[in-house]
Amino acid sequence: MSTLDRARLADLHARERAAFSDARPRSRALAEQAAAHMPGGVPMSWMVKWPGAFPVFVEHAEGAHFTCVDGIDHVDLCLGDTGAMMGHSPAPTVDAVTRQLSRGITTMLPTEDAIAVSRGLAERFGLPFWQFTLTATDANRHAIRYARHLTGRTKVVVHNWCYHGSVDEAFATLGPDGTTVDRRSNIGAPVDTAETTRVVEFNDLDALERALAHGDVAAILVEPALTNIGIVLPDPGYNEGVRELATRYGALLVNDETHTICAGPGGYTAAHGLEPDMLVIGKSIGGGIPCGTFGFSQEIADRIARSIELEDIDVGGIGGTLAGNGLSMAAMKATLEQVMTADAFEHMVPLADAWADGVQAGIDAVGADWHVTRLGARAEYNFSGRPSHDGQEAHDADDFELQQYLHLYALNRGILLTPFHNMALMSPATTAADVEAHTTMFGECLRELFATG
Numbered sequence: 001m002s003t004l005d006r007a008r009l010a011d012l013h014a015r016e017r018a019a020f021s022d023a024r025p026r027s028r029a030l031a032e033q034a035a036a037h038m039p040g041g042v043p044m045s046w047m048v049k050w051p052g053a054f055p056v057f058v059e060h061a062e063g064a065h066f067t068c069v070d071g072i073d074h075v076d077l078c079l080g081d082t083g084a085m086m087g088h089s090p091a092p093t094v095d096a097v098t099r100q101l102s103r104g105i106t107t108m109l110p111t112e113d114a115i116a117v118s119r120g121l122a123e124r125f126g127l128p129f130w131q132f133t134l135t136a137t138d139a140n141r142h143a144i145r146y147a148r149h150l151t152g153r154t155k156v157v158v159h160n161w162c163y164h165g166s167v168d169e170a171f172a173t174l175g176p177d178g179t180t181v182d183r184r185s186n187i188g189a190p191v192d193t194a195e196t197t198r199v200v201e202f203n204d205l206d207a208l209e210r211a212l213a214h215g216d217v218a219a220i221l222v223e224p225a226l227t228n229i230g231i232v233l234p235d236p237g238y239n240e241g242v243r244e245l246a247t248r249y250g251a252l253l254v255n256d257e258t259h260t261i262c263a264g265p266g267g268y269t270a271a272h273g274l275e276p277d278m279l280v281i282g283k284s285i286g287g288g289i290p291c292g293t294f295g296f297s298q299e300i301a302d303r304i305a306r307s308i309e310l311e312d313i314d315v316g317g318i319g320g321t322l323a324g325n326g327l328s329m330a331a332m333k334a335t336l337e338q339v340m341t342a343d344a345f346e347h348m349v350p351l352a353d354a355w356a357d358g359v360q361a362g363i364d365a366v367g368a369d370w371h372v373t374r375l376g377a378r379a380e381y382n383f384s385g386r387p388s389h390d391g392q393e394a395h396d397a398d399d400f401e402l403q404q405y406l407h408l409y410a411l412n413r414g415i416l417l418t419p420f421h422n423m424a425l426m427s428p429a430t431t432a433a434d435v436e437a438h439t440t441m442f443g444e445c446l447r448e449l450f451a452t453g
């Protein structure tokens with residue numbers, strides 16, 4: 001196995017940092033200007049975490065590419081971290097949204113589109129009832145609130161190193177002694193997460209049963225395959241086991257499909273015949289227009305209807321003024337019906353496989369102890385020789401400096417990867433040439449890094 005020479009990595013990284021700054025004077029100037037009234041020069045704090053001394057300012061994004069203000073074309077394998085999984089500005093979504101823009105954006109009343117959207121979601125995901133939000137985060141928050149309300153219980157179970165948006169309960173990890181502790185960087189936590197949450201490892205049904213046996217768990221909030229700490233795939237029967245335990249211990253099972261929608265048009269849930277009580281999705285389903293949604297079973301709909309008075313439905317913790325607005329609904333209808341189709345996945349999934357094959361070939365050529373994991377239209381490499389079996393393993397396989405370098409090397413050659421991990425996502429607009437560009441770049445990068453070529 002080839003080992004990584006840290007001094008060599010540091011030298012190469014310095015070279016790439018300089019090349020980045022030299023090639024992007026306009027982005028650098030805008031970043032300096034932006035810093036006057038936005039900390040870090042960015043409208044949202046995550047945007048400082050890209051590799052390079054300043055963020056790349058976007059001029060134009062279309063399909064699977066974007067051009068930055070310095071006129072450099074990029075293959076976008078990040079796609080807004082799934083928000084643009086259907087490609088940037090897909091034509092049917094743009095047409096529908098353009099029509100709706102001059103017919104009223106938000107009224108706090110339903111538009112007819114909502115009927116087609118909820119029916120389409122029911123057919124796709126197998127749950128009959130749907131409610132809408134503007135983000136997946138809010139959809140998760142609402143699912144948790146309903147679960148607590150219906151069960152009269154307080155705790156939420158999540159997986160170690162999960163991410164479900166800025167959901168307070170989910171900012172917990174497993175401590176060294178197996179207890180629940182606040183995750184590093186849990187900014188301004190309202191309470192100690194041990195009060196609200198029990199964390200279990202992915203693929204550990206015994207741990208889940210122990211967590212549920214207390215009898216105080218309202219909801220189990222899961223991604224059916226982890227995607228936010230690298231990709232961690234479930235063991236055969238794991239998700240079915242989670243379902244069985246949820247039923248046995250009276251907790252509601254919430255599948256968060258926000259990222260695992262990459263597994264197919266009905267997400268991992270439909271692809272594998274899973275039966276959650278609730279399902280959450282956001283980001284991609286409006287083609288990038290803000291929207292989120294959560295679906296639930298007939299039984300849950302009945303229990304909600306029986307237990308909440310009309311008088312209490314306003315500022316009770318569920319809902320949002322702009323949620324379900326006409327613009328979001330038009331975007332979802334067009335995206336779901338015309339863009340996020342089975343045909344689209346038939347194009348996207350083979351491209352992700354080709355991307356993963358290219359990465360594997362690059363790894364094999366230099367003998368690096370790394371591997372690639374595949375999940376439908378998404379794939380990811382990490383710095384361990386075998387697939388991670390749980391969140392902790394995936395976390396421990398990361399290497400921040402190395403990751404930043406690889407991302408910067410790619411960016412300097414016009415390829416954008418998803419920040420925070422080494423993930424690539426395919427859209428209906430991604431082409432074989434886009435994938436090939438990555439394969440070539442990645443092979444050259446590794447040959448130089450491991451000094452084998």
Ligand code: PMP
Nearest residue numbers: 135136137163164165256258259
């Ligand atoms: N659920 C999952 C699985 C996610 O990965 C994310 C965001 N990365 C969210 C929910 C939250 O999405 P948003 O930030 O759009 O609310």
